[in-house]
Amino acid sequence: MPIEKRKIIPVWEAVRSVLDQTFELPTETIPLEESDNRYLAEDIKTTHDVPPFDRSPYDGFAIRAEDTNGASKQAPVILNVIDSIGAGHVSEKTVQEGEAVRLMTGAAIPKGANAVIMLELVSERDSVHIEIRRTVLPGDNISEQGEDTEQGTQILKKGSKIHPGAVALLATFGYERVKVMKKPVVGILATGTELLDVGEELVPGKIRNSNAYMIASQIKKIGGEPHILGKLPDDFEQTYTGIVSALERCDVLITTGGVSVGDFDHLPAIYKKMGAKLLFNKIAMRPGSVTSAADYKGKLLFGLSGNPSACFVGCELFVRPYLLNALNADKVHLGVLKTELQEDFLKPNPFTRFVRSRVEWRGSAPFSVPVGLDKSGSVSSLAEANALIVLPGGTRGWEKGSEVTTLLLDGEGSVWPWDLAEKSKL
Numbered sequence: 001m002p003i004e005k006r007k008i009i010p011v012w013e014a015v016r017s018v019l020d021q022t023f024e025l026p027t028e029t030i031p032l033e034e035s036d037n038r039y040l041a042e043d044i045k046t047t048h049d050v051p052p053f054d055r056s057p058y059d060g061f062a063i064r065a066e067d068t069n070g071a072s073k074q075a076p077v078i079l080n081v082i083d084s085i086g087a088g089h090v091s092e093k094t095v096q097e098g099e100a101v102r103l104m105t106g107a108a109i110p111k112g113a114n115a116v117i118m119l120e121l122v123s124e125r126d127s128v129h130i131e132i133r134r135t136v137l138p139g140d141n142i143s144e145q146g147e148d149t150e151q152g153t154q155i156l157k158k159g160s161k162i163h164p165g166a167v168a169l170l171a172t173f174g175y176e177r178v179k180v181m182k183k184p185v186v187g188i189l190a191t192g193t194e195l196l197d198v199g200e201e202l203v204p205g206k207i208r209n210s211n212a213y214m215i216a217s218q219i220k221k222i223g224g225e226p227h228i229l230g231k232l233p234d235d236f237e238q239t240y241t242g243i244v245s246a247l248e249r250c251d252v253l254i255t256t257g258g259v260s261v262g263d264f265d266h267l268p269a270i271y272k273k274m275g276a277k278l279l280f281n282k283i284a285m286r287p288g289s290v291t292s293a294a295d296y297k298g299k300l301l302f303g304l305s306g307n308p309s310a311c312f313v314g315c316e317l318f319v320r321p322y323l324l325n326a327l328n329a330d331k332v333h334l335g336v337l338k339t340e341l342q343e344d345f346l347k348p349n350p351f352t353r354f355v356r357s358r359v360e361w362r363g364s365a366p367f368s369v370p371v372g373l374d375k376s377g378s379v380s381s382l383a384e385a386n387a388l389i390v391l392p393g394g395t396r397g398w399e400k401g402s403e404v405t406t407l408l409l410d411g412e413g414s415v416w417p418w419d420l421a422e423k424s425k426l
C-alpha cells in the first residue's frame with residue numbers, strides 16, 4: 001500500500017489546535033484536606049478582615065501610649081496591671097490612665113489601650129505593677145484589624161492551582177469544602193504486540209509496557225485522573241474495537257504506538273474508519289514528529305508515539321495544555337527559562353528539537369546540560385531530565401555557551417514561547 005503523504009505543521013500550530021478544542025468539565029465540592037493540586041472552580045473572596053480584630057503581635061502589656069510620655073531610665077513610669085489574657089480571650093476591662101493589661105501574642109487589644117510593649121522591655125516590680133523606661137508611641141506593636149487583607153478582597157482566582165498557601169487562605173476564610181474542577185478522566189491504551197506487562201519476564205523480541213505507566217504519571221502530575229485501560233496487540237480490528245470502547249469510559253483517550261507508517265501502525269486508518277476528524281499527524285519536531293490528535297464526537301484522541309522519549313514529549317507539549325485548558329488553569333504550558341548551554345550540541349535541527357536536559361543553577365545563572373541518549377526511542381534520558389532544551393527548526397548545531405530556551409518540566413507557564421515560534425520554524 002502506498003504511504004499517504006502527511007501534512008507537516010509547526011509545533012505552535014499543533015499547540016494552538018489542541019487549545020482550540022476545549023471541552024466542558026463539571027465541578028465538584030471536596031473537603032479542603034483533599035484539595036491540594038486541584039483547580040479552583042470559583043473566585044475566592046475574603047469573608048472577613050484579617051486579622052479580624054486588633055491584636056498583639058507580641059507577648060507583652062497593652063497600655064495607653066500617652067502614659068509613657070517622658071518615661072526614661074531615670075524617670076520610669078509605673079503602671080497597674082489590671083488583667084492578664086492569652087490568645088483566644090477578650091479582656092472585659094478597659095485600660096484607663098496608669099493601667100496595663102498583660103496579654104499574649106494573638107490576644108485582642110483591650111479597650112482603652114493603643115499600644116503594646118514587649119515583656120522583655122518592662123520590669124515587673126511585683127505581680128500587679130510594671131515599670132516602663134521608654135516612650136511608646138500610639139499604634140506601636142498593634143496588628144490592626146484588616147492590615148493583612150480586608151473583607152471582600154478577591155484573594156484566589158478561578159483556575160488557580162491549590163497549593164499550600166492557597167489552602168491556608170481557604171482555611172482562614174472557613175472553606176471546609178472547596179469547589180474545584182472535576183479531574184478529566186484520561187484513558188490510556190498501549191498498542192504493540194511486543195508489549196509485556198510490568199510484572200512479566202523478558203522474552204526475545206518483547207519489551208515491557210513502560211509508556212502507559214509513564215503517561216499515567218504525567219497525567220497525575222498535570223491534574224488529570226489516568227485510567228490505564230490495558231494494552232492491545234498490533235491487530236486492526238482489536239485495536240479499533242478497543243479504542244471505540246475505551247472512548248466511552250473517558251473524557252480524553254491517549255494511545256501510544258502505532259502512529260507511524262509501518263505495516264502495523266494502524267492508528268491513522270482507525271481514525272479514518274471511526275470518522276474522527278484529524279487535527280494533525282505530523283509535526284515539525286523531534287522527538288514526537290508522528291504525534292497525532294483527532295476529534296471524535298467532541299472527545300480528543302491523542303496518538304502519542306511508541307518511542308518513550310517521543311511519547312513523553314508529546315504528552316508534555318500537547319496533552320498538558322489541552323487538559324489544563326479544560327481545567328480553566330491559568331498556566332497551561334511548561335515554564336520557560338533562558339539558560340546557557342553547557343556543552344556543544346552539534347546535531348543539525350531540520351525540525352525543532354526538544355532535548356531532554358538538566359537545568360541547574362550556578363549562583364543566579366541557570367545553565368542546561370543535555371542528558372542521556374538523544375534518540376526518540378531512549379528511555380534512560382528521562383531519568384535525569386528536568387527540562388527540555390528547545391532548539392528551533394532550521395538551525396545548525398548549537399555551541400557551548402549559547403543562550404537557549406528551556407522548558408521546565410517542573411515549572412508552569414502561561415505562555416507558549418510564541419516569540420520563538422514567529423522567528424523560527426518552531
Ligand SMILES: Nc1nc2c(c(=O)[nH]1)N[C@H]1C(S)=C(S)[C@@H](COP(=O)(O)OP(=O)(O)OC[C@H]3O[C@@H](n4cnc5c(N)ncnc54)[C@H](O)[C@@H]3O)O[C@H]1N2
Pocket residue numbers: 190191192194195207208209210211212256257258259260261262265287288289290304305306307308310376377
Ligand atoms: N519508515 C519510517 N519509519 C519510522 C518513521 C518514519 O517516518 N518512517 N518514523 C519514526 C519515528 S520518528 C518514530 S517516533 C516512530 C514512531 O512509531 P510509532 O509511534 O508508530 O510507535 P511503534 O512503531 O508502535 O513503536 C516505536 C517504538 O516504541 C516502542 N514502544 C511502543 N509502545 C511502547 C510502550 N508502551 N512502552 C515502551 N516502548 C514502547 C516499540 O517497541 C518501538 O521500539 O517510528 C519511526 N519509524
Ligand code: MOO
Pocket residue numbers: 285286287288289290291305307310376
Ligand atoms: O517522531 Mo520521532 O520521535 O521524531 O523520532
